[in-house]
């Protein structure tokens with residue numbers, strides 16, 4: 011294990027009242043290795059019958075030991091006799107959520123890493139991994155292991171709340187104490203929403219106003235330097251329950267190998283019980299990403315960022331480069347998503363560095379929202395919106411989402427449930443555009459490179475996310491943001507239930523942002539940070555020999571240039587699927603209509619279909635349909651004596 015600096019000495023003293031006493035110290039003090047003469051846990055327990063609490067610490071998206079308020083709170087429980095850090099591999103997650111191979115891989119690596127961290131504190135410890143539905147597992151463990159407390163890091167998003175409620179109900183039924191502690195955000199979203207009178211925070215300014223009246227952000231919490239022993243680990247599995255039973259559709263079927271053994275038994279293979287499953291056991295093919303999970307890798311990246319005071323102090327998100335081959339931002343999002351690093355470590359680490367930089371006369375310090383603090387605040391702002399808005403992840407029923415008559419919107423049955431698997435939409439053209447976008451073959455190299463990078467790596471730069479999301483929705487394709495979000499749900503390693511829908515609503519000008527007329531250019535935008543098209547050459551290798559001049563618009567290259575580059579557009583690389591400028595104008599016009607009618611996802615007219623009808627009528631009346639637009643363009647061209655492609659070439663020459 012690498013010795014890591016603590017960003018700041020914690021000011022918070024954690025009272026250590028429990029017996030045996032876990033040692034909580036800052037991460038910088040490397041955990042002592044257990045001596046080779048350590049006794050077997052059961053033997054040790056015989057001698058120390060001092061305590062009576064038997065605690066399960068349930069890891070979810072907090073795969074770290076550092077800066078964990080929830081873990082600290084769990085270790086403070088009075089009189090701990092046995093302590094098991096556990097993980098439940100839930101079939102609902104494995105089958106019901108779209109999760110790409112890169113995120114699976116990252117998760118398993120992070121679980122393995124945290125398990126090793128536990129081992130380094132106490133040789134009898136590890137991450138105890140179970141395979142099955144948490145409510146069944148907890149029932150069994152409470153009975154068989156005589157558990158008295160269940161502790162976890164509380165999250166406020168809709169997914170977690172449903173899961174938490176089940177376990178809380180079970181604990182109440184069986185007389186077990188629950189210790190759920192927030193820690194995934196700078197401020198507990200539930201508290202912020204309460205302070206905002208139950209309303210979501212829809213601007214950063216609003217979030218800042220509310221939190222400025224709350225207690226300041228906690229300092230990083232200390233890392234345990236020792237850990238109580240686990241209790242007995244025998245657990246009879248008579249297959250009395252179908253631990254991994256799942257009857258819905260397997261949304262990850264397309265990335266499976268056809269054989270999955272993860273849920274064959276509650277505790278995993280008999281020769282390695284409670285172990286972290288492998289990709290193979292989960293039935294998955296290998297991942298493709300170069301981004302690796304783990305609290306150690308997360309801290310290495312964090313330390314690297316903090317070791318550059320100028321970079322930290324002058325960080326300005328709009329000035330980072332989406333075209334860079336090496337990430338020009340921190341690439342900490344996957345580690346934040348899986349809780350491999352603590353948020354307070356990053357926040358106070360940056361505060362410390364910036365303060366020193368200032369004292370040393372550093373110049374050019376950036377301010378919120380573009381600096382690092384602003385980035386983390388945006389994350390909290392979305393969490394406080396998601397937790398307060400039912401159906402935040404879709405249009406229908408979502409009170410903050412403007413209604414636009416997008417193509418390929420989610421379909422619902424009479425009971426309001428989404429129809430899955432999704433029937434192919436009647437709008438063939440939109441389906442084709444969507445597939446081309448997803449697969450990175452739109453004929454616009456910047457979009458295609460970003461989408462191919464996303465699929466391959468599970469991460470792309472924030473402004474690359476802007477580009478592809480804008481293109482798919484209000485920029486050119488006029489396709490529902492729900493469809494784009496779903497692809498991100500699957501492919502992003504850093505997928506977050508608040509940040510993903512929140513940012514998709516932002517980019518489609520459905521909420522948080524309203525300047526729908528500002529659209530990213532498919533050539534001009536990437537050219538701002540890289541005229542050579544390095545990212546395109548990497549992810550669209552068929553274009554690698556095009557001269558810089560045509561790298562973002564190879565369809566404009568003369569035939570001789572295409573031949574020389576060994577890539578004929580329309581044969582070796584697709585022709586553009588649409589006319590960038592015509593579609594942009596149409597999209598802006600339709601968004602203007604939608605803003606005029608100003609419907610939201612929970613309006614009665616949206617729920618009963620009237621809004622869509624009214625909007626389409628308005629588009630028709632205003633001349634905002636493809637046919638009307640084509641006729642109008644044709645007339646204009648005839649008047650000016652222009653050929654169909656002339657304007658592209660002129661634009662290119664400018």
Ligand SMILES: Cc1cc2nc3c(=O)[nH]c(=O)nc-3n(C[C@H](O)[C@H](O)[C@H](O)COP(=O)(O)OP(=O)(O)OC[C@H]3O[C@@H](n4cnc5c(N)ncnc54)[C@H](O)[C@@H]3O)c2cc1C
Pocket residue numbers: 327337339340341342343344346347385386388389392470471472473475476479498502504505506507509510511513514517
């Ligand atoms: C359409 C779209 C979808 C997105 N989906 C997600 C998602 O599912 N999960 C996710 O973590 N981020 C999402 N983002 C936000 C942002 O793109 C990523 O957080 C960022 O690119 C991660 O890279 P980084 O760690 O290098 O970021 P940095 O610039 O180094 O920022 C540091 C941290 O700040 C937070 N952050 C920065 N910008 C945002 C933002 N706009 N919204 C929320 N948090 C932010 C992240 O935790 C990030 O790790 C999305 C953005 C867009 C446009």
